[in-house]
Amino acid sequence: MLLRVLDGVRTMTLPDGKRLPEINEFVERWRRWQTTRLNWQQLARLALPSLLVSGLFLYAIWPWIPGTRGPKVRTVVLYGFSIIGEMMNDAVFPAFQAEWEARTGEHVEFISAFSGSGTITNQMILGVPAEVAILSLELDALRLVDAGVLPAPTWRDLPHGGVLNRTPFIILVRPGNPQGIQDFADLTRPGVGVVHPDPLTSGGAQWALLAEYHSVRMLGGSDAGAFAQLRGVWQNVVAQAASARAVRTQFESGFGDALITYEQEVLSDRWRGRLRGEIVYPQSTIFSEHIVVVLDRNIAPEQRDLVEAFVTFLWSETAQRIYVDYGFRSVDEALNAANPDFGVIPYPFTVDELGGWEQAKPQIVDGIWHDQVLPALGMGGTP
Amino acid sequence: MNPNSKPRATVLPPLLLILTLLPLLLMPLGAIFVFAGHAGLPGLFQTLSQPDAQFALRFSLLTAFGAALVNGILGTFAAYVLSKYRFRGRETLNIVVNLPVAIPTVVVGTSLLLLWGPIGLLGQFLDPLGIQPMFAPAGVLLAHLFVTFPYMLGAVKPVLDELETTYEEAAYTIGASRWQTFRYVILPALRGGLFSGLLLTFAHSLGEFGATVMVSGNLRLRTQTAPLYIFAQFEAGNIETANAVAAVLALTSFVIFMLLQRVTQQRNRRAS
Numbered sequence: 124m125l126l127r128v129l130d131g132v133r134t135m136t137l138p139d140g141k142r143l144p145e146i147n148e149f150v151e152r153w154r155r156w157q158t159t160r161l162n163w164q165q166l167a168r169l170a171l172p173s174l175l176v177s178g179l180f181l182y183a184i185w186p187w188i189p190g191t192r193g194p195k196v197r198t199v200v201l202y203g204f205s206i207i208g209e210m211m212n213d214a215v216f217p218a219f220q221a222e223w224e225a226r227t228g229e230h231v232e233f234i235s236a237f238s239g240s241g242t243i244t245n246q247m248i249l250g251v252p253a254e255v256a257i258l259s260l261e262l263d264a265l266r267l268v269d270a271g272v273l274p275a276p277t278w279r280d281l282p283h284g285g286v287l288n289r290t291p292f293i294i295l296v297r298p299g300n301p302q303g304i305q306d307f308a309d310l311t312r313p314g315v316g317v318v319h320p321d322p323l324t325s326g327g328a329q330w331a332l333l334a335e336y337h338s339v340r341m342l343g344g345s346d347a348g349a350f351a352q353l354r355g356v357w358q359n360v361v362a363q364a365a366s367a368r369a370v371r372t373q374f375e376s377g378f379g380d381a382l383i384t385y386e387q388e389v390l391s392d393r394w395r396g397r398l399r400g401e402i403v404y405p406q407s408t409i410f411s412e413h414i415v416v417v418l419d420r421n422i423a424p425e426q427r428d429l430v431e432a433f434v435t436f437l438w439s440e441t442a443q444r445i446y447v448d449y450g451f452r453s454v455d456e457a458l459n460a461a462n463p464d465f466g467v468i469p470y471p472f473t474v475d476e477l478g479g480w481e482q483a484k485p486q487i488v489d490g491i492w493h494d495q496v497l498p499a500l501g502m503g504g505t506p
Numbered sequence: 507m508n509p510n511s512k513p514r515a516t517v518l519p520p521l522l523l524i525l526t527l528l529p530l531l532l533m534p535l536g537a538i539f540v541f542a543g544h545a546g547l548p549g550l551f552q553t554l555s556q557p558d559a560q561f562a563l564r565f566s567l568l569t570a571f572g573a574a575l576v577n578g579i580l581g582t583f584a585a586y587v588l589s590k591y592r593f594r595g596r597e598t599l600n601i602v603v604n605l606p607v608a609i610p611t612v613v614v615g616t617s618l619l620l621l622w623g624p625i626g627l628l629g630q631f632l633d634p635l636g637i638q639p640m641f642a643p644a645g646v647l648l649a650h651l652f653v654t655f656p657y658m659l660g661a662v663k664p665v666l667d668e669l670e671t672t673y674e675e676a677a678y679t680i681g682a683s684r685w686q687t688f689r690y691v692i693l694p695a696l697r698g699g700l701f702s703g704l705l706l707t708f709a710h711s712l713g714e715f716g717a718t719v720m721v722s723g724n725l726r727l728r729t730q731t732a733p734l735y736i737f738a739q740f741e742a743g744n745i746e747t748a749n750a751v752a753a754v755l756a757l758t759s760f761v762i763f764m765l766l767q768r769v770t771q772q773r774n775r776r777a778s
Contacts, residue, residue, distance in 0.1 A: 169769075172765045172768070172769060175761065175765065179567060179758075180567070180571055182564065182567070183563075183564045183565075183567035183568045183571065184564075184568060185564070186561075186564065200725065200728075205741055205742075208738075208741075208742050209742050232727065234725045234726060234727050234728045235725065235726055236723060236724040236725050236726065236730075236738075237738065237741070237742070238724065238738075238741075246723060246724075248625075249619055249623050249624070249625065249640075250623050250624030250625060250629075250633075250638075250640065250641065251641045251723040251725075252638075252641055252723070368741070
């Protein structure tokens with residue numbers, strides 16, 4: 124309003140043809156002030172968003188601002204298969220950190236990733252900077268050799284041939300065991316629904332296949348009897364999933380009567396109070412063996428002492444006791460007595476019994492299960 | 507605004523909308539917060555203050571800032587060229603730059619790995635030089651740039667297409683250079699588009715999962731973004747931890763879009 128009046132005044136011309144210079148100047152100034160005031164208003168309006176954004180940015184960048192960070196810490200990069208994640212993070216890493224700090228005064232940080240054994244193997248083939256890896260079966264380690272990530276099966280030079288710990292394959296049944304399942308043989312009965320991980324993608328499934336087949340021979344049966352049991356179990360497979368964990372979810376959501384899985388997983392669920400089912404211990408079953416792999420090509424020379432100390436620590440009594448606490452069976456048989464929840468398996472075996480994975484995979488998984496059992500059940504045809 | 511098309515004060519349509527969205531959108535969102543809050547507020551803070559959760563959130567935010575900055579400039583440039591220049595292959599290029607929306611993000615990750623990874627097409631030559639973009643923060647940024655590229659473009663290009671060429675021509679006739687025209691004529695008109703493009707890019711980068719999981723190596727305290735952290739915690743069965751971080755992401759996105767709405771509304775009010 125005022126501006127309009129002033130505008131009128133400004134455009135007024137004096138009788139002598141001159142404009143009012145003072146007023147003119149005033150209007151100009153006033154205008155300028157108005158526009159700057161407008162800018163201030165604008166700024167005030169933008170203040171909250173800009174504050175928020177810069178606050179967010181400051182928060183994000185904080186640890187990287189020089190001076191806010193402590194001295195550089197040494198790190199170990201570890202990849203592991205999924206079910207050991209919690210145990211490593213909560214118990215094994217802290218125990219090693221304490222020991223290393225007591226010995227050298229240095230603080231060590233663990234950079235770790237946990238996923239399916241096959242997945243982390245593929246990641247290592249593609250070049251992730253893993254220094255140490257823990258795989259759920261030796262087959263994956265052998266793949267690393269094939270891909271040139273490892274020059275040779277170097278894990279066999281480690282303590283216990285690279286085997287860190289074990290866990291048997293057991294049968295999980297519905298509460299109260301309504302089907303009266305006592306052993307693998309009962310899974311071949313008509314009317315029993317078995318939920319099974321897919322051997323094409325799951326490491327756990329490969330262990331399960333060996334258990335279903337070889338347990339018969341361990342109990343004095345023939346090859347034909349072993350074949351009949353494997354075939355019988357697979358005749359009853361009602362659902363399959365890609366991983367041991369996924370198939371677990373299927374079972375929990377109501378599929379089937381029985382699930383063949385790791386003892387450790389079931390025990391850890393029981394301790395968390397979320398187990399809905401019962402463990403059935405077979406007379407004879409396989410112990411899965413988890414393999415430690417050291418990737419020399421990813422270890423810088425100045426890292427070697429630390430990585431070697433950590434790998435040695437993995438087989439120390441402290442570490443092996445932790446595995447037992449978390450439901451894995453130690454490679455040191457004497458320590459396993461410490462966990463009263465471990466069931467008794469009269470005739471256990473390992474993959475060594477079958478000539479190692481190098482033979483078990485082509486002979487049993489490929490030669491018998493894939494080439495004979497699947498076609499016999501009309502499920503063949505997959506390449 | 508046409509005075510006849512004023513919003514009517516009705517209850518029924520909004521109510522219907524909310525009822526429809528309840529199972530689709532609102533309840534799942536609510537579930538995040540319910541599960542995050544299971545352990546109570548102190549528990550929530552304790553979960554969030556763990557070093558790997560803190561790292562994941564910070565790393566995600568930084569990547570999102572980086573993606574927004576680079577794609578903000580690159581996307582605007584692409585939109586400008588595609589909108590204002592006529593050249594052979596423009597139509598094709600226009601389609602290609604929008605493809606990242608349609609390609610599964612896992613495929614994006616794989617293709618980046620096969621290109622830049624240590625055994626990839628280019629990576630195998632870079633690896634001996636000690637340059638390894640994959641499984642490092644640089645790889646995560648590359649993946650996010652790829653995946654979020656179309657958002658900036660999509661926000662800016664329609665505005666540029668609509669912009670009357672007469673303004674530009676007028677600017678040229680009074681002797682403005684191409685840059686000056688861009689700076690003083692086009693850029694001010696683009697402000698809304700730029701702003702929403704930046705926020706969309708930022709928000710999308712914050713939630714990116716598929717490509718990141720392939721190229722990052724998923725290392726905690728080094729390359730694990732917040733969505734990867736959430737997934738890892740779910741896998742390990744730590745549902746509360748996963749949901750606590752998910753709640754922070756959801757809240758951040760909410761604030762971002764609130765800002766977007768606030769600023770665009772103010773502009774409209776001033777314009778009318």
